[in-house]
Amino acid sequence: MLNPADEHFVATLAQSLPEGTIRAPEPRHLEEPRSRWAGLGGCVALPRSTAEVASVVRACQAARVGIVPWGGGTGLVGGQVMAEGPAPVILSLERMKAVRGIWPSENVLIAEAGAKLAEVRAAADGAGRMFPLSLASEGTCSIGGNLATNAGGVNVLRWGNARDLCLGVEAVLADGSILGGLKRLRKDNTGYDLRNLLIGSEGTLGIITAASLRLVAPPPVTGAALMVVEGPEQALELLALAEALAPGCVSAFELIHRTGPDFLAETMPDLRQPFAEPPEWLVLVELGLPHGLSAAEMLEDLFGQGAEAGLVSDGLIAQSESQRADFWNLRENIPEANRLIGAISSHDVALPLSELPGFIDEAGQALAAMGPFRINCFGHLGDGNLHYNVFPPKGAARADFAGQAYAIKELVHDIVHARGGSVSAEHGLGRAKTGDLARYGDPARVAAMRTIKAALDPAGILNPGAVLV
Structure with a gap:
């Protein structure tokens, strides 16, 4: 107790x-x-x-x-x-927000856990490097929180989750001892990987106080485009085409349903939108290319081949950095519009890529049978992570449907689980999804997690009630 x-x-x-x-x-x-x-x-x-x-x-x-x-x-x-x-x-x-050091030639930066993601990205930029983790909340989220939840964001397709961008961590364990793991090494096979055990543990096994982070050279040439597709199946085919045209150079590939632009028009009417009438489905693709290549030409080639294959019907290719920023403003303001509308139930899920179209169709039909809901489906198509959020009909309030929230979540998560997916893709479990871990988690894995928690935090003082109950 x-x-x-x-x-x-x-x-x-x-x-x-x-x-x-x-x-x-x-x-x-x-x-x-x-x-x-x-x-x-x-x-x-x-x-x-x-x-x-x-x-x-x-x-x-x-x-x-x-x-x-x-x-x-x-x-x-x-x-x-x-x-x-x-x-x-x-x-x-x-208060612990210092950048303790930058080694550009090593592509390494050491930052304290309280440093904002945007501050770390700016420090890397000042050294001619890039820290690839990119989230809509980067101005407020912290590096410690990013690592504690193994945050994802829009660049996972190319550079991986927060875990993939961390070389070492300093942390305080439950007994007050300090784990000094701020090595700048790519290879260190001296025993158990405590770094990756702490990353994603949401503060339940130790408190990360600093981290050594992996930087990359920023792509010299970047470009972005919005392309209209018939649906998620065509979007996946377009993704495969993009990766074939620019192997290793697709930085982001985002799926956007028209509910997102509709919500933006409803809550942020001054936000500039690229289409006067939002299409049913859009993809936002960004390329980062080496010197000597033209992003605009490659995106034009992608559009042409996509149109010829019947995958793309319309599109816009950014002609300037400001237009590219407008495209990303559309995508990155969708979560804020969602918050202003007020979801009945929000879901951060991941599925095998080939299962995404079937999930979207099956879940949509099942929810339509439950009520007149609006569904905002968007997210990181390239890595299979969807934000699938259910809202009341226009003019109604979230509170009017509070009694259905659990049933909606259970329905969506059951479909995700049946299709081999995960009910927590990049937000973690926190306290909201501890029941989901019990319901969907592999029993042996959950038992091992409990054993690790008991060994490292026998009194249960670290973030009690989170992840495991």
Whole structure:
């Protein structure tokens, strides 16, 4: 059993740390972007160093007080808010935001966990390099949170998830010991891979305080296009064609249903949209090419071959960097439009690529039989990750359908699972999907996860209630 971070504990903790490290939680520490949960917190700890993080963890371990790690607060599955149980210490890493070093010739950058993704990308850019992780929330999400959830984003197709972009981590374990793993090595076979065990564990096995990150040389030539396709099946065929035309150079390939532009018109009427009448299905493709090649010509070739094969009926190729930015503004503002509309049930799922069209068709028909819902289906087609969100009909409120939320989620996730997919692609499990892990998870895998959790955090102080219950 855990104990609350009561007044006595908070006062004692504050005395052991520099002044100003322990404060009362602010509203932002107790909220999450979709306003689905309100968190608890006896205090918020704002350490400035890994040593101070370790001090907080040791005190919580000794008193059996839970810790909820807090990065940028952008998580969508409740991993950063604890709504039930004894009030925990909220451990915010927002003061630990330094870039400790950059080695451009090695393509390595070391950053503290509280650094914003946009800050890390800017630091890499200043050194003539690129950190490929790219998310719509990069201005607010933190590197620690990105690694804790193994974030994905739009460039996974070419450069991989956050895990693939991390060479090593520094972390504080549940007993307060510091794991010093900030090596800049590509190869290190000295035993168990604790780095990858901590990445994606959502703060339940250790608290990441810094990471050595892999950089790449930015593609000298980039280009983007929006192309109109009949449906997801044709989009997949176009993806295969793009990868054949530009092997290894397709940076992103996004699927967009017309509900996304419709929601943008409804909630952000001033946002410039590329089509006066949104088509039913769009793909946004971006290429990053070597010197001497023309992205516009290659995209024109893709469009021509796609049209000849009956895959593409219309399209726009960015003629300038500002037009390319407009294309991405369309895509990256869809989540905010979703938030403003208010989903009944949101799903971050992954499927084998060949299963995507069948899933979209099957789930759409099943939901149509349940009610007059609007479905916004969009996401990272290149890596099989869809954001499949269900909304009330226009003029109705999310609250009117709250009683159907669980049934909708169960229906969608059952179809995903039956088709060999995952009910958590890039957002993690948090507290929202612990039941899904029990329902769909491989029993041996879940048992192994419980054994690892018990070994590394026997008192259960690290992010209690997240991932495993």
